[in-house]
Structure formats: C-alpha cells, structure tokens
Amino acid sequence: MNLNESIENTASVKCPSCGMFAFNSEIVCSQCNYPLKGTEKDQKDFLFHQDLRSSDLYHLTNELKKARNRLYFIAGIFVFSGFIMYATNQSSPDAVTTLILNLIIAIVFVGLGGYCEKRPVLCILTGLVLFAVIVIGNAILDPASIVRGIIFKVAAIVLLINGLTSAREVEKIRDQYPSL
Numbered sequence: 001m002n003l004n005e006s007i008e009n010t011a012s013v014k015c016p017s018c019g020m021f022a023f024n025s026e027i028v029c030s031q032c033n034y035p036l037k038g039t040e041k042d043q044k045d046f047l048f049h050q051d052l053r054s055s056d057l058y059h060l061t062n063e064l065k066k067a068r069n070r071l072y073f074i075a076g077i078f079v080f081s082g083f084i085m086y087a088t089n090q091s092s093p094d095a096v097t098t099l100i101l102n103l104i105i106a107i108v109f110v111g112l113g114g115y116c117e118k119r120p121v122l123c124i125l126t127g128l129v130l131f132a133v134i135v136i137g138n139a140i141l142d143p144a145s146i147v148r149g150i151i152f153k154v155a156a157i158v159l160l161i162n163g164l165t166s167a168r169e170v171e172k173i174r175d176q177y178p179s180l
C-alpha cells in the first residue's frame with residue numbers, strides 16, 4: 001500500500017443514506033449498512049428498501065402510539081371503576097383499600113405507557129400479564145366478578161394483543177436498521 005492509497009483509505013465520505021461519515025476503505029456503512037462500494041443498482045435498491053422500511057416504521061410507530069394509548073386507556077378505566085366502586089360501596093370496610101389498589105394499578109399502567117416507546121414489547125407484554133393476573137385474581141376472590149365489565153375485559157386483552165404484534169414488528173425493524 002503506498003502513501004496515496006493509505007490517505008485515500010482513511011479519508012472520509014459522507015454516507016448518502018444516513019449522513020454519517022465513513023472511511024473510504026469501508027465497503028458498507030458501519031451505521032446503516034449502505035453499500036458504499038456497491039454498484040449503482042445495489043445502492044438504489046438499498047435506498048428503495050430503506051424508504052419502504054421507513055414508511056413501515058412510520059405506520060408501526062402509529063400502531064405503537066395506539067398501543068401506548070391503550071395502556072393509558074386501561075389506566076383511566078381503573079381510576080374510573082375505582083371511584084365508582086368507592087362511591088357505591090362507601091360503607092364497606094374495603095372501600096378505601098379497593099380505591100387505593102385501583103389507583104396504584106392505574107399508575108403502573110401509566111408508567112408502562114410512558115416507557116412503551118423505549119421497550120414496546122416489554123411494556124405491552126407486562127400490561128397484558130398484569131391485566132390477566134388482575135382479572136384472574138379477582139375471579140378467584142370473587143367468582144361473580146368475571147362477568148362484571150366482561151366486554152371491557154375482552155376488549156382490553158384483544159387491544160393489548162394487537163399492540164404486541166405491532167411492538168414486535170417495530171423492534172424487528174429497529175434491529176435491522178439501527179439508523180431508523
């Protein structure tokens with residue numbers, strides 16, 4: 001390798017895909033895998049697929065927002081039903097405890113919603129498991145509770161399962177395209 005060649009190899013070029021600087025010697029961009037040394041067709045194909053992936057991600061980010069809002073919605077339902085149960089059951093010694101429990105669960109769901117952007121699968125999965133545990137736990141303590149709000153319970157589980165599918169897709173695309 002002569003001097004000119006080594007200068008050439010350490011000079012940097014701007015990656016047309018992600019805008020990061022890459023060494024001339026690099027065959028693919030270390031940030032986004034853009035084929036710096038590929039044929040014109042390779043490069044066009046890469047950008048085309050990345051555009052496609054970007055629009056996928058845009059779509060999935062929207063799905064993710066929906067999933068997050070579902071977690072917030074469930075939090076809202078726990079607050080709402082907590083106060084309803086408290087108002088209708090004030091004489092019961094458990095009234096305050098039930099209200100506090102509902103509010104704590106609501107806070108957990110708000111927290112999961114807030115963290116959803118960073119770890120979508122984890123958050124939605126946790127929300128789903130938590131929700132299932134609460135429903136099953138209530139059913140064991142009070143079998144009559146199964147039918148109470150059954151439509152809401154089924155809807156919440158379906159919404160969270162749909163959210164989980166989207167969250168998985170988002171994480172898969174993020175793994176494949178770290179620059180997105």
Ligand SMILES: [Zn+2]
Nearest residue numbers: 015018029032
């Ligand atoms: Zn790049």
